[in-house]
Amino acid sequence: MALKEMLRGALRAGGLAPDRCEAALAYLCAVIGPDTRLELMRAAVPELMLCFDTLTVEQARAQLPKILLRAQCRLHAGQNRPSRWSQAQGRDTIDVAVARMPYNAFFAVREDDLTHPRFDGTRSALINRAAFMMGDAVSVMPYDPLRDRVLLVEQFRFAPYARGDAFPWVIEPVAGRIDLGETPEEAARRECVEEAGLALQELVACGQFYPSPGGVSEFMYSFVACVALPDDLAGFGGLESEDEDIRTLLLSFDALMEMVDTGAVQNGVLLASALWLARHRDRLRRAV
Template sequence: MREQDVEILEQEICYQGFYRLERWRLRHRLFAGGMSPAIVRETIEKGDVAAVLLYDPQRDEVVMIEQFRIGARADPRGPWLLEIVAGLIEDGETPAEVARREAMEETGCMLIDLLPISTFYTSPAKTSQRTHLYLGRVDSSSAGGIHGLPHEGEDIRVVCLAAAQAVALSEQGCTDSAWPLIALLWFARHREEVRERWLAGPG
């Protein structure tokens, strides 16, 4: 099925703040044939995201971040999650440009190289947002401290972990946010290959 198999009957913006809440009334083609009755769906929109797992192949170390997340406010372990660098893609920006900008803003690390991991819908039942996920090469020797933009309410702590420790945390359910989990599971599979490639190449 394709986009033309969806008939938009009505679209309404219910709320516009940091995110935009939209209500849709639509019909779509059915697998058994014909069209569905009119149904109502709501989406939360903000734009696409670039996210990057930072890795230093020389030190075999991963650079991650820890910050407060309102959605995890009731988590027994607390609402401070171990995550990877990420940011919204603004008009005129490429995902790679955002990955480079956010790496500097959130960790103080400059990207030396960037490898695409995957592009995927973040949560297609409720948003059209797509995530552009990367592995980024950095020098982690001076990584640390508190970062973020105060005017955006960011309070971000940099966390450096041995690569094997970071992978173990993902396997133990300690990185229970989607972006770091997907990135670390991919990294676990490709770590040796990537490390060999980066250590053999220039830079």
């Protein structure tokens, strides 16, 4: 009963026409089932309503785990605050005329016709924008302050291949999606075990950011982990259940900086993590 009343309230707050409200409510209840995570379900309503006219109950139910993962991202994003250097305005100043979701599978694509406030005080014309919707992610670069080296991974990446890259294998930090119900720190520790067989203790946050905000919703939580990295850690890893094929490699700090200086780093998250380490390396080494 609590779920149904919450959904009804969310539909009314969203301005859904009364003649569609009951049909939409029945659809949402059929897709969601008896789930009692009310806050998460409320955050999922906007995307589920984009599915209302395009996906059957069975199709939407099959996509529900991914929809809930993006709802978790929506909850986290709602806690964001602008920095003192920003002149950002709240999302409630954006007027959406039409919202669509033309693709909804492992990832999703959202397309809106909207207007937004301009910095000169006027409003924009009606514009069309699209975003590739992804779950939030973590990266972690293990660093051994005694041996002064890092652990990185190399693996095949489909996106560079799809772009036409002649060598679509990428050297990068350990990284992965944050699962439903996980904190970024929990995800970072899990990914290090899965990709590198490495159990972490201390995690040092080194950035939270959108890697490509022009068209991708992914938000990254990046960490450096101070941990012992003996020679025998170099090798191969990854989960067979996820068809991962990962090479782990150990690089000295100087070799990492050579990669940065020569343009050999082709992963933006690795570049950010390497530059953060260059700035804070002395402090981390003094602490051991």
